[in-house]
Amino acid sequence: MEKEPIIALKDIAVAFDGEPVLQNFSLSIRDGEFVTLLGPSGCGKTTTLRIIGGFVMPDKGDVFFNGKRINDVPPYKREVNTIFQKYALFPHLNVYDNVAFGMRIHKRPEKEIHTAVKEMLDMVNLRGFEHRNVDRLSGGQQQRVAIARALVNHPKVLLLDEPLGALDMKLRKDMQVELKKIQQQTGITFLFVTHDQEEALSMSDTVVVMDNGCIQQIGTPQDIYNEPKNAFVADFIGESNIIDGTMREDFLVEFAGCKFKCVDKGFRKDEPVDVVIRPEDIDVVAPEDSPLHGVVTNVTFKGVHNEIIVDVHGFKWMVQSIHYTGVGERIGLEIGPDDIHIMHKSRYSGSFGDYSTFSDEMEEDIMTTEEAEEADEAKQEAAE
Amino acid sequence: MKAKRALLPYLIWMLLFTVVPMFMVLFFAFTDKAGTFTLENMRQVGQYSNVFLRSIWQGALATVICLLLSYPLAYSIAHMKFKTQNVMIMLVMLPMWMNFLLRTYSWMTLLEDNGILNNLFAALGLPRVHMINTAGAVVLGMIYNYIPYMILPLYTVLTKIDNSVLEAAQDLGANKAQVFARVTLPMSMPGIISGITMVFVPAVSTFIISKMLGGGGNLLIGDVVEMQFLGSAYNPNLGSAISLVLMVLIIICMGIMNQFDDDDERGAMMI
C-alpha cells in the first residue's frame, strides 16, 4: 500500500506582479525522501520551497501536509524548517543561542535545550564553538550552524534553498556528502533546491527538473539522465547532442542522413522526433567504418577525456573520448542502439543540443549571468 | 502585512504636519485677508525681484566658494589613515554642535570695525577694513555655517572610490591630472550635487545671517518672509506667496541639479 505523501502540492499557481511564476504545479513528496528541485534561475524552484515554508501564498491550488490542507497555516506553526540561501544566522546571537532559538521559542526546559544543542553541534562537528560569534565562523561553519539550528527542532521536512551556493568547490563537495549522511541518519525528508545538476544527481533519491514554472520531469537521477523526457531536460542534465530525426518504425530511427537501430518503440510511423546522444556514448572510429563521419573542428583537453567537436554535415556534435584526435582530421562516429534515446518533439526542440556556437568562454559567461540572475531573484524575493 | 500597519501613524503624522501646511501656504498665497481668491499677492511678489536676485546670487556665490574650499579638504581627508579620517571628520562636524546663532554672533565680534580682526590688523600696522554689514560678511557667514554640509558628502563619496579604479586608469595610461579629471571628479559627482543642494537651499533662504552680519541694508528673501509673519509688515498672505515662489525656485534649481544625479536615496551621509 502506498503511504500518504508527507507533502503534496495540488494545481498550484503563483504570479508576482502579473508574471506567472508557477503554473499547474503538482508534486508529492514521500516521507524520508531526498527530493531535489533542479532548474535554471527563475524557474520557480525557490518559490515552490517558499510555498511549503509558508512565506508565499499560492494564488491557486492547495498545499497538504500529512494529508491536511495547510494553506492558511502561518510559517511559525508549520512542522518544516528551512536552511536559507545565505543561512540567515542571527548576528546578535552566538552559535549556541542560534541553535537554541527554536527550542526557546517553544519554551522547552533549558536542560533539555542544553542536551539537544550539544548533541546537534556534535553531529555537525562544531563541538567547542558554542560561544563563538556567528560572524567569526567560516562559510562552511555557518552552514553547519544553520543545519543544526533547523534540525534541533526535529522538523518533519527540511527545506534547503541552494544551501551550498555560497561555498567554494571543495567545501561544496564535502558538504554534499555530509548533508546526504545527515539525511540518512535522521530520516528527515529533505527538499533541496539547486541549479547544479551534478549536485542534484549525486545527492537525491528523486529529482524534479523544472523550467518556466512547470515540472519537466520527475524521476530518479538515473532516469533523468538516461531517459530525458525532452530537449530541455536532456540539455540541462549534462552534455547532449540533440538531433532532429524521424522515427521510421519501431526500433528504427533516421537522423543525420542514416538509419540507426534503437531500443525505442511506440511512436507513429515517420513521426518527427528529437534524438539524444550523450557525448560519452559515442565511439570514435575510422571514417570508413561508420556511415556517420565528419571533420574535427575543436579539441579541448579535460583531464579524464578530450572534448571533441565534430562537424557532420553542418551539425556540430560533441564527443568525449579518451583518444586524442587532431583538428581537421576526419573521423567516424559509432553509436550503439542502447545509446540512442528518442524523445517526442516539444517546445524546446531545436533550441538545445547543437555545439556549433560552443566555446569554453561562453559556458563560463552563461554561468556568471546565471549567478547574477540568481542574486536578482533573491533580491526580488526579499522585497516581497 | 503588519509592517504596513506600522506605516500608518507615521504617514498620518506627515500628512497632517507637512503636507497640509504646504497646502495652507498655497491657499494663503492665493487669497486675501477675507479668504477670497486673489492674484494680488503674487503680483506684489514682483516688487521683491531684487531681493530674490540678491539671495540667489549670494547663495550661489557661497555655494561655489564652499565647493572650491571643501573639495581639496575632503580629498586630503579621504586619503589619510582611517583613524585620522574619523578624527578629522569629527573636527569638521564639531562646530555644528555649537549654537548656530552664537557662532554667527561670534563673527560679529570678529568683523566689527572695532572688532578682533581689525584690532589685529591695527596691531600689525595694517589699515582697518570695514567688513561688518556688507554683502561680503553675509556670504562669509553663509560659507562658515554651511561648509560642513559640503565637506561631508564630498568626503563620503571620495572614500567610496575604489583605489583599484584609480590604478586601472593609471594602468590605461592616464597621468595624475587625467585620473582626477576623468575618474575621480566624475565619480564624486553625486557628492558634489548633494553638497550643492545641502548648502544652497539653506543659504538662499536664511534670514538670520543677513540680519546679523548684513545690517539692515542687505535684506534677503528670508528676511522678507519673516517680516510678513512675525515682523512689522505683518501680512501672512503676501508672506505665503513669497514662500511659495521661493519653494518653486528651489524645486526648479534642485530639478536642474538632479538631472546630473539619479540617486534617490541621498542624504544618508550626515552624522
Add this chain to the structure above:
Amino acid sequence: MKTVSRIYMVLIFLFLYAPIFVLILFSFNDSSAMSRSVFSGFSLRWYSRLFQDRLIMEALGNTLVIAVVAAAVSTVLGTAGAIGIGSLKNKWMRRVTMNVTNLPMVNPEIVTGVSMMLLFVISTRAVGANLGMGSLIIAHITFCLPYVIMSVRPKLMQMDPHLYEAAQDLGCAPTSAFFKVVLPQITPGIITGAIMAFTLSIDDFVISYFTSGTTQTLPIFIYSMTRKRISPEINALSTVLFAAILVLLIVVNARQSVITDKAARLQSEAEEAEA
C-alpha cells in the same frame, strides 16, 4: 604637496574654530561692560551668574523637555515608519512616501516654519488656545522624523531579509520575530536616529521661531539677545553645552572604535580558522 595640504587644512580649521574660540574666550571675560571684543581678564563670574538667571534656566528647561519628547516620539514613529516603507511593494507608493519624508529636509526651513505656523495659528484659534510647548513639540517631532527614517532605513536594508523569515521558520509569531530578531539588528540605527533628533531639536531656531508663540527656548532666547547685546552668560552656557557634547562624542567614538577594532580582530580570527 603634503605640506601644502597640511597648511591648507590648518587654515580651514582655523576658519572653522576661530569664532568658537572667541566665544569660549569671552565666556571667561572679566569685563563688566559686557564688551564683546575686549578681553580684560579671566573670571568665572558669567558661569556663576548663568545658574542664577531664571530666564535662561527656564529656556534651557523648555529646550530640554522639547528635545527629549521630540526625540522619543520621532524615534518610535520614525522606526515604525521606516519598517513600513520597507514593506511597501508598490514602487509608486514607496516613491510618494519617500518624497513626503524628504519634504521637510529639502524644503527651506523657513518655509517649513511658516507653513506650520499657519496650521497652528488657525487650528489653535479654532479651539481658543495659543502656540507654545504643544506646537513646538509637534513641530520638532515633524522635522526630526525624516532624520530618524534616514538612519533606520539603511540598517533595515543591510539586514538579511531572510532573518525575519528564519525566526518565523523556527516558530516565532511575526510580532515576536520582530522583537527578537529584527529589532536587535536595527538598534544601532535607532540610537543614531534618536541622538540626531535630540541634537537637531536642541539646536533648532528657525522652525521654533515661527511655532513658539511666546514660549522661550534657548535659541529663541539667544536670538532675542543678539538684537541688543548678548550677555556673556550665554557664552558660558554654550561653552558648557559644547563641552558636554564634546565629552559625549568622545565617549561614543571611543566605544565605536573599540567595537570596530573588535570586529576587525574577529574577522581575522575567522579567516585564520578557515585556513
